[in-house]
Amino acid sequence: MKKIGVPGITALLPRMDSEIFDPDVFSQSGLFVIRKAIPAPELARWREEWDAFYAAHLAGGENVSRFNPVSIDLAVPPVLQAVHQSTALLDIVEQVFGPDLALYNQRFVIKDKYRLGDIFVHSDFPYHYGWPNKASTFLALGPVNRDNGGMFFYPGTQQFGYLADTGELDPSVLPAGWPVISPSLEAGDVVLMHSATWHGSYPFSHGPDRILADIIYQPADDPSSVALLRGQWQTELRIDQDMKNRLYKRSRVTRLVELQKKLDAAEAALAATRV
Structure with a gap:
């Protein structure tokens, strides 16, 4: 597929945000906001489980990770552990990767009065094992906006691929006028992002807690997969934890x-x- 620059990416912006997912737009932009993606009963159950978990383990400022304060390292309840199995999410991701789907990782990332900081501009791709054909779904369990630590994205930057290192990226190297967007989300909205798309987040200043499920999906031919979600395995190889430790x-x-x-x-x- 032909790589597109500022005019092409800018022209796609109005088509990146809809209740109906467009895989062709995503393939060019590396980003798509799907509104009202999750059925209300499923979303309500997740939020009930989250609120109980937060009250029991996080509400007093305990269990803040030193390495990444916004990432929740504690095991969440089984209902929340299974969010990545949602039919609504899998139906979206299947349009990107086809019928054989696997999980790379799932975690919850939050911002509140104890977890305030911004996240610098980066790409997830160089931090991952396996192949770069991955996509993150950022599923909002409540309101997300700039005030409470919402995310921002540079659509189309996945086209640059691997950049030979990891760390904080400098957006000033992008061609003049490259768009950056920060979509406000409501509970049940989903941002689908290619793992090489540049992104970051604002600090928490005020408002409700920012709660996101961060789920990384990939095709079932990737040896770094941890679970088959649909279809059949298309790999006989595995990158397990022991291999990672000794690689x-x-x-x-x-x-x-x-x-x-x-x-x-x-x-x-x-x-x-x-x-």
Whole structure:
């Protein structure tokens, strides 16, 4: 498919937001907002389970991750663990990947008065195992907007592919006039995003908690898949946790870990001399 620039991406903007998903628009833009994607009874059950979980484990500011404060590391109740199995979501994703669908990952990401920070501009692709043909669904369980830490996206940036490193991206390198959008969402709305699309989020300032289920789907031929959701497996290979743990003898990440340990030791030794 031909890569398109600012005029083409800008022309697609009105077609990226609808109650009816358009896979052709998504294939070019790497982004689509599906309104009212989830049936009301299913959504109400999820929200009831979430509210009870939040009250029991998160409402007092406990269990905030040091590594990524907005990501919930605790195991959520079974009803919420199964959100990725929703027929409504799978019907959408099947239009992108075909009948053989698999799960890469599911988590919940929230912002509230204890989890305030913004998230810098990045692409998820270089953080993933397996092939880049992945898509995230950001499912809103309540209102999402700029005030309560909503997300922003640079549609069409998935066309640049792999960028040889990970970290904070600089949008100023994009051609002049490249659009950035920050859709406000209501409960049951879904943002579908290609995993190479550049995105970030605003800090929480006020309003209701921002609650998103972040689910990454992919074709069932990807060895990094953790569960088959529809159709049949199309791979005999697996990238399991043991392989991930032993994959590299040495890498940029392992080198950074080594350097951090040395830095921590040096700082501890310096602190000891000041006592």
